Amino acid sequence: VDASYFLISLLNGLSAGLLLFMLASGLTLIFSMMGVLNFAHASFYMLGAYAAYTTMRITGNFWVALFLAPLLVGLAGAAFERFALRRVHKFGHVPELLITFGLSYILFELVQLVWGRASMDFQPPASLQGPLFTIVELPASLSLAWGSPPAVCQAAAGAVCTTFPVFRAFGMGIAIVMLVAIWLLLTRTRVGMVIQAALTHPDTVEALGHNVPRVFMLVFGGGTALAALAGVIGGALRVTEPSMALTMGAVVFAVIVIGGMGSLAGAFIASVLLGVIESFAVGSDRSLGDLLAWLGAHITPQTFGYAVWSVKISQVAAILPYLFLVLILIFRPKGLLGKRED
């Protein structure tokens, strides 16, 4: 494996992992606070991307969209909590899960109703397009050039150049800022203290005069706003289309189980880990059979189970999160950093 490939795969993986964490953090916050698994979380992610696309269309300014889309989606999330989720709270956790499941259906259809079924042309603004830096690998040396590829890439045949886009780095920056902001909010502010207290002792907090249902509404709205923020980045980075919720949703659930239900740090580790592993897996064309052959086994198309041995790692990349999920459940049922085992 050459060094530039390794570096760029690592960076891409980190960027994917951080994007995943932006989604997982909101989901984890909502889950640990309210005990509600928001099945529609990825739908809010999708809604964020579409809202940002439309705001950008109207105002022509990406920064307004980056600010406004999470705000709007957060308000929608808070309204959903206030008028629908709160009603079923008394029935228990399963109906709560079911109502968010119903919402995911409705949002999926509504998005198709308003924006149509084709994918949207949602691009990052011109100031955030293009490569941030280029890794130039000459046979003898490895160097890094800021901005677009240097002249050596076109001329010299021996140079391997890999670029890293600005917007990817921007997304990583946003995720890290968000991570720090959540951490500061939860541990350093009065609201954060109330939220943390309401997590374990809602009755006491209520007796002290805090409006716990409103705190719940805030948390749900905040969590969905985080999902929408991830949607703005994810929509511009990848594709903005109705199926984006489906592809992201199941992975995020796997992430928070692997990290340990309700553990923010666990969700962070799990999402970065999954992002990096997936990024490396996509670029690998080895298979299980190669490993066995390396170990001395003789694998031919006549070998029993050849279909399994010949599957390439790159083909498995998409299902790695679920494989990890199953493995974690067998060997460490409470997740990487989970506290409770229930």
Added chain:
Amino acid sequence: MATAERYAFKPYNVGRWIIWSGYALILLIAPLLFTSSLSLTMLIQMGIAIIACLSFNMLLGQGGMLSFGHAVYSGLGSFFAIHALNWVSAGTLPLPVSLVPMVGGLAGLVFAILLGYVTTKKAGTPFAMITLGVGELVAAMALMFPGFFGGEGGISGNRVAGQPFFGITFGPQTQLYYLIAIYTFACTAAMYAMTRTPLGRMLNAVRDNPERVEFVGYSTQRVRYIAFIASGFFMGISGGLSALNFEIVTAEVVGAQRSGAFLLFTFLGGAVFFFGPIIGAVLMVLALVLLSELTLAWLLYLGLAFMVMVMFAPGGISSLIMMNLRLAAFGKLKDLWTSYLALFGTAFAILAGAGAMVEMLYHLQLNAALGPKLRFMGVQLDATSAESWILAGMVLVTGLVLFEITRRAFNRDWGQTQEEIEREIKRREALS
């Protein structure tokens, strides 16, 4: 009081005999009442869906386990059944076609033993997420191994295979219908019988109070595991039957959408009562076959109906039926029928107004090439004119306002009636 109400002549429970004979009779004469080819197709699918929804409800209603990936077991059952069918056709497997669904059942059983070990380690919300993950895993794998799953094209077969048995080849749909009816009746009976066993009772206990079950000395995990395996078996049978019916199995039978449909309709039918999923299954086939023909926005309506149901009637349609049966038993239905009429009338207005708007939006979005005009409930609408939109909006707002007013009045009446019934029950108890 409960024993006095039931007509129990030992050793026969007459009420139960009447209900089950009625069920068998309906299964028997349904194809004679609905004779068209389309309705026979739908009846067949209903029979299959009834088995699937009932076995799904074994987890959801009786065990309190919410599975987001249960199509895995019916889907794998389908695949194994279609392979078995092809082996029967090739002459390598000496098995009558009528037993091919049992192969699906066994496949469902085996995979439930394998995958259920992982999933049933947890209960509640984590259980739901794990089933989702396992479902995604299997769905992705189905596309990865085209040798077994047939890739995009799927695996096809022919159910007219092997030796005909007394002239039964399962070629004509009617013969297939009766095979499926027999399976449906047997599976329904078996699943009902299971709710009466100590295991079924423990499953209910695990749903209601797992902590106490542990204290009594049972392993909640093992009870969930066994129930999961049983459910997987019946899911597999339904998958095997659908393989016989469609004669083709594609990878989407293990997909998340199928699992979602099982959940949605089982809940709509009602998870609280044993017969709820049967209503749900009938609704499922009606929605998938008829509603999807009627409107493009059917998934939206379905989602909305589901959300309203979760919010206002978490027991589903079957609980609504049972509540009104209770009213009728106490002779109170006549006090409420006017409010019901008002409720339905205003709800219809809301539906008409909102439906018109949704249909116009869908028309603009998807059928723009056909021009702006469309017909909705017999009214000519123009999706581009303000007039149609204002009209629909007015119907919607009027409906909403009137509905809210009648709903409040109805809530008051309902509470009052329930109190009267409670008093009546107390009075009868005092008398006996």
